[in-house]
Amino acid sequence: MSPQVAGQIELLGQVLISGILLGGLYALIGLGMSLIMGVMKIINLAHGELMMVAMYITFWAFTLWKVDPYVSLLIVLPLMFLLGVGIQKYLLAPVMDANTVLPQNQVLLTVGLGLVLSNLALLLFTANYRSVPVSYASKTIYWDIKMGGQTISLSFSFPFLVAFGIAMVLGALLFLFLGKTDTGRAIRATAQDKRAAALMGVDTKKITMITFGLGTALVGAAGALLDPVYYLYPQIGGPFTNKAFVITVLGGMGNIPGAILGGLVLGLAESLGSVYISLGYKEAFGFVIFVAVLIFMPKGLLGKGRA
Amino acid sequence: MSLLELSDVSKRFGGLMAVGHMSFSIEEGEILGLIGPNGAGKTTIFNLINGYFQPTSGQIRFKGERIDALRPYQVCRRGLARTFQVVKPLARLTVLENVMVPAFSRTEHRGEAEHLAREAIQFTDMAPWADAVAGSLPLGMRKRLELARALATDPKLLLLDENFAGLNPSEVETTIEIVRKIHQSGVTILIIEHNMRVIMSISHRLLCINYGEKIAEGKPDAVANEPHVIEAYLGSAHA
């Protein structure tokens, strides 16, 4: 094998690895949105802004008290859960049954919420780009493969690897929670048919609050995990909200395993696209897939969503 | 040629056979009653004829033309209108506006549409309600509004899905009168109804289904007295 071919293989391998690792984080963001969408049948257009909030919590915990971002998950998860419950209880639930001309009352409300959160962050923390300078930020693990007389050297970013691992663990926990616990089963029942669930004695109000809390906690976890590998700024949420619904549509709305697949696909698409097509269009590749899915398989890649 | 003809129509939802090998036809000028216990597949048949669902297999012909691949609005434009068991008023519009919407499939002009709508409203005895907002109507009037709207499309064939359910006795009488009037004006009718007194008195012919399949067909008295029809009802509705 010529060194050029080996180089190409190395590049491709590297691109795939970073795509999958990034996709793990995206999956976490998508899981949160998919859960909310499944139960509440709405999109949360403040999803990315909630992630931004979690990123700043993690940032300040690190800056002020030297709390490692992975440790701060222990603070971020409960805090974000409570924030989500509060938003659902005091903002979204009251407008749910309001009889108004415009549909999507709750979604419109999340638009307002997103605007408030991102601009409040702007006011409090300025537009400066910040990062969390952990000691392992650029730590890399190498993996050499001998192939046809050449050595192909693949690198794994340590913080990305940890983030991927934690994301997958959280995804698995969510799956177990939804499958094995009473509350989890109640969430699934509510997602399937809210009225029937209510008739069976499920407290759908409470379940909806828990769902929004969980969705918020999941995207919050993604934010904390993103901190060591990304910079943060107040307007970071918007693009991630877009990513979240692209993932959700890819996976099929309300489909939990689908959301993980959708996250991985988006991560790979961005990674492959920005290397082989153009870096400038990185944010647009997800949309191209999104449109293709809408045209050819509107129920999502797994064909199980609600079209 | 029959006005409407279903030949060997089946509809599956996943593993569930909602309608199986259904064949029947309606002749022009007829009132055909469709009966059967709850969940027998009556509304599914309406949804198949109307175009909301496409049959898994089989054919549906209306005036000789196949309509089983058409969308509901295309079916409607060919002269086949329906009402909904769970009423669907356009809640923020007035009764008149509700009825003008279908009238626009017969004319482009607003004035003409209003005229046609008022005719349908008059015909269904709703004139005093014309300016009321549909969302504020009592159930009896919502059911009547379904009739008025379907009528405003000027149908050849009208599918009525439980238009009598939830009405009080005097409303039932009025609605029977209206349905008879519609029929006399030259509209063929296929009607789903649980109220046996109503269906026996207005149908020319009855079709009884259970578990998505036809179990009896014929003169109302004969069908109502067939043992397995009685059994189907006693086994579920009257249990």
Add this chain to the structure above:
Amino acid sequence: MKSSRFLLPFALVVILLIPAVVKSPYLLHMLILSMLWVVLGQSWNLLGGFTGQISYGHAAFFGVGAYTTGIIVKLGYSPKVAWSGLLFGGLAAALIAALIGWICFRLRGPYFSLSVLALAEVLRIVAINFKALTNGAEGILYLPAFNGKAYYYYIVLALVTVNFLVIRSVMRSKLGFYFLAIREDQDAAESLGINPTRYKLTSLLISAFFTGAGGAFYMNYLGFIDPGIVFSIPDISVMMILVTMLGGAATFWGPAVGAVLYILCSEFLRVWLPSGHLIFFGILIIAIIIFFPNGIVGSLNDLKARKKRRLAADAAAATPTAPSVAA
């Protein structure tokens, strides 16, 4: 009503004479911006308020209109020719809208709302990267065709008037009835002979055309655009929704009331709370939805509707078949 017969022509004369009397460029600027936002609000309202199809990304159409104009200038045509952007920008926006509508309106669910939001983002990225045509993030700058605000005042007045008349005549015709029917209940509409995909698309095309024309006017008036301004989700897409909701969705005069209030608020905030204006508008959106969901004009109409309902109650009492008799 008799009073409105005199009121409307009188108001028209006043509006036409304003530039002759008002010489303050600042005041005229405010009026011009207000009218531009009336166009944007009305256009969003046709699709969102009357047809019930919520768009979170109308900046896509605004930006396409603005960039069509900008590209005309960049290709070397004179600023006077750039006014043709009012037509071509509108058409370009409608073309993009046709594509996205054709893909999304066949599907049920929030697909359209989401796609159009993503579309605005993608177009922003394209505008940043396609430097040959757009100058990228630098934006396009040129010297506008006219000196003096009066020209712009009359042009935007014409635009807002045409926009208003088109929407009103649409809403009084078959199309309008179909739009409302689709908003109220798509299943019912379809069973009554309406092709929902076709009429949602029609509503979107009209809406996108005028939004694009608004974008083109913006470029012609200010002479500068960049991707971050014209494709902005918060500053364009969301504010179009705010203007409509504040005034009253699905009303004829709501967007006008909303636009004027929006411009007043913006100016006030620009002076007193420069970095917090979006926080204020965000809170305003939440407050409107919770406390005042039908907006200003909508709430006034609700009062009238209550009268109508009383009428219905009277009718019920007069009709022997009314359930109140038997119940």
